[in-house]
Structure formats: structure tokens, C-alpha cells
Amino acid sequence: MEVRKTPNAGLGMFATAHIPRGTRLICESPLVVLSELADLPDLYRLVEALPAERAAAFWELAAYRRKAEEVDWIPAIRASYDGPSEDFEALCDRVLDAWLIYETNRFTVRSSNGARNKMGLFPKAARLNHSCRPNVFHRHNHYINRLTIHALTDIDPGTEICTSYIDIVHPTQERRRLLRHWGFKCTCDLCRSRNSANEHRRGKLETLVSRAKRDAAERSQKTNVPQWDHANALGKLEEILELMTEEELDEADTRAEILALAADCALAIGWAGMARDWALQALEIEERCLGSDGQEWEAAKARLDKVERALEAETGSG
Numbered sequence: 001m002e003v004r005k006t007p008n009a010g011l012g013m014f015a016t017a018h019i020p021r022g023t024r025l026i027c028e029s030p031l032v033v034l035s036e037l038a039d040l041p042d043l044y045r046l047v048e049a050l051p052a053e054r055a056a057a058f059w060e061l062a063a064y065r066r067k068a069e070e071v072d073w074i075p076a077i078r079a080s081y082d083g084p085s086e087d088f089e090a091l092c093d094r095v096l097d098a099w100l101i102y103e104t105n106r107f108t109v110r111s112s113n114g115a116r117n118k119m120g121l122f123p124k125a126a127r128l129n130h131s132c133r134p135n136v137f138h139r140h141n142h143y144i145n146r147l148t149i150h151a152l153t154d155i156d157p158g159t160e161i162c163t164s165y166i167d168i169v170h171p172t173q174e175r176r177r178l179l180r181h182w183g184f185k186c187t188c189d190l191c192r193s194r195n196s197a198n199e200h201r202r203g204k205l206e207t208l209v210s211r212a213k214r215d216a217a218e219r220s221q222k223t224n225v226p227q228w229d230h231a232n233a234l235g236k237l238e239e240i241l242e243l244m245t246e247e248e249l250d251e252a253d254t255r256a257e258i259l260a261l262a263a264d265c266a267l268a269i270g271w272a273g274m275a276r277d278w279a280l281q282a283l284e285i286e287e288r289c290l291g292s293d294g295q296e297w298e299a300a301k302a303r304l305d306k307v308e309r310a311l312e313a314e315t316g317s318g
């Protein structure tokens with residue numbers, strides 16, 4: 001891969017050789033990590049404490065310059081500042097620059113318990129531009145404290161390597177709203193075509209996926225879930241999987257989550273053969289999107305093992 005200029009998105013990352021689907025392209029430790037409770041002066045202190053080479057890598061990153069009136073931190077800095085007043089403006093400019101770099105390039109970082117309660121900067125991955133039809137997938141792997149980037153498709157030499165900054169299940173209008181954070185209007189194929197069939201399916205997916213996750217969380221709290229409840233849930237999950245296939249969302253790990261829920265429901269009903277197919281597909285997606293050294297892979301493997309034990313028991317008793 002190489003970093004070079006793009007026509008309309010600043011720098012970007014490009015493939016210089018053929019990249020097979022599933023390849024781990026980046027496995028990078030963070031330059032700076034900030035908890036959700038930290039504030040702007042905390043970020044600035046962390047950046048100031050970086051060794052020279054890492055500090056240089058930080059200050060070279062792109063920054064989307066949002067309007068000053070959207071920034072409400074200056075009073076907080078002023079409150080703790082006791083230096084000469086003529087230096088205060090320069091300090092504010094520098095702190096603001098650090099913050100804008102951070103906001104433009106941050107990725108979610110998970111704590112050791114898996115909670116997504118931090119954000120981090122990863123200088124290589126920070127050069128990846130966004131596409132709503134991404135060809136790579138990013139995720140912080142908290143087992144190894146690295147951000148990993150995996151190829152979702154085969155990538156030809158010369159192709160730009162793009163990840164998605166947002167959940168791409170949404171229709172165009174919502175994706176545009178979310179992408180305002182980074183200050184650009186996406187011009188990927190999906191956004192340009194704005195086809196009504198895509199819009200309709202994504203609108204439906206948005207609702208069905210959030211409902212399916214909420215219902216699964218509720219089911220996991222209950223001790224006795226009736227069979228019909230699992231069967232109902234399974235019907236909805238199958239509908240989601242179909243919509244995802246039609247939308248070519250075959251590789252995203254939201255699909256792996258839905259497959260895992262479908263496998264759990266099928267197993268609860270006693271359809272171990274069906275559960276096995278879904279559990280296997282979920283494991284394959286996790287492996288391609290995230291590799292086999294993270295929590296998702298471990299959970300997907302444990303699910304498949306459980307389903308296979310159920311199948312063996314069924315075969316044994318039959």
C-alpha cells in the first residue's frame with residue numbers, strides 16, 4: 001500500500017499490489033488514547049508528552065476545521081491557565097489544532113473488558129478515506145490492543161483502500177448526517193446513485209437491525225423464552241439477512257452478529273443443522289473481518305462448537 005493524493009479527499013491509501021480478501025493490512029498500536037470522560041486539555045497533555053517522532057506523526061495528520069462557534073472549550077482552558085495573557089491565544093490555537101486532528105482521525109478503542117469507551121489515533125489507518133461501499137473493515141482488537149484493517153474484497157493494484165467511518169446500514173440521508181462530523185459529502189457509488197430500492201431496503205434494515213439487537217438483549221435477560229418467541233425472532237433475522245444480501249452487505253460484521261443471533265434462535269428451537277450453517281457463516285465473516293486473535297472470533301468459535309455438540313447429541317440419540 002502507499003499513501004498518495006486523491007482528487008478530492010486529501011491523501012488516501014492505495015493498493016500497490018493485488019490484495020486477497022481477508023488479508024490483514026494494518027495491525028497498529030495507538031499513538032494516543034483518550035477515555036470518553038477525558039477533555040481537551042487531557043488530549044493536549046498526552047500529545048505534548050509524545051516522543052518527537054510520534055508527535056511529528058500526530059501533527060502531520062489531516063484536520064477538518066469546523067467552525068469556531070461549534071467549539072465550547074476555551075472557557076475551560078482559561079479557567080486553569082495562569083501564564084502570560086499574550087501566550088494564551090497561541091496555546092488555544094495549538095490545543096484546538098490537536099483537538100481537530102483528533103476528531104478527524106479517531107477510531108473507537110475498547111478497554112480490556114471490551115467496553116467501547118475510548119477513542120484512539122492510529123497514524124497509518126488515519127490515512128484511510130471513507131466509502132459507504134468500503135473494501136476494508138476496521139476494528140480495535142482489545143485482546144492485542146491494536147487496530148486491525150482487513151480486506152473485505154479482493155483489491156486490485158491502484159484501487160483506493162477505503163473503510164466506512166459509520167454504520168453503513170443507514171439510508172443516504174442519515175449517512176450524510178453522520179458524515180458531517182468529518183466535513184465532507186460522500187460521492188461513492190451508493191451515495192451518487194441514491195437508488196430508491198437501496199434507500200427503501202436500508203431504511204427497513206436500519207429499523208429491523210436495531211429492533212433485533214434490542215429483542216436479543218431482552219431475550220438474554222429472561223430465563224424461560226417460549227419457542228414461538230425464538231421462531232418469531234428467527235423470521236425477522238432471516239428477513240434481515242435477505243435484505244443484507246440484496247444490499248451486498250455480505251461481509252460487514254453486522255451480518256455476523258445477525259447470523260450469530262439466528263444460530264442461537266435456531267438452536268433454541270432445536271434446529272441444530274440450520275444453526276450450524278449460520279454459526280459457520282458467522283465464524284467465517286469474523287475471521288475475514290477481524291482475524292482469529294480477537295474476542296469476536298473466540299465467541300463465534302465457541303458458538304459453532306456448541307452447535308456441533310448439539311448436532312452430535314442429536315445424531316447420537318437419533
Ligand SMILES: C[S@@+](CC[C@H](N)C(=O)[O-])C[C@H]1O[C@@H](n2cnc3c(N)ncnc32)[C@H](O)[C@@H]1O
Nearest residue numbers: 009010011062064105126127128129130182184
Ligand atoms: C481520517 S482522514 C482521512 C485521510 C485524509 N484524507 C488525509 O489527507 O490524511 C478524514 C478526512 O479525509 C477526508 N475524507 C475522507 N473520506 C472522504 C471522502 N469519501 N470524500 C471526501 N473527503 C474525504 C475528509 O476531509 C475527512 O475529514
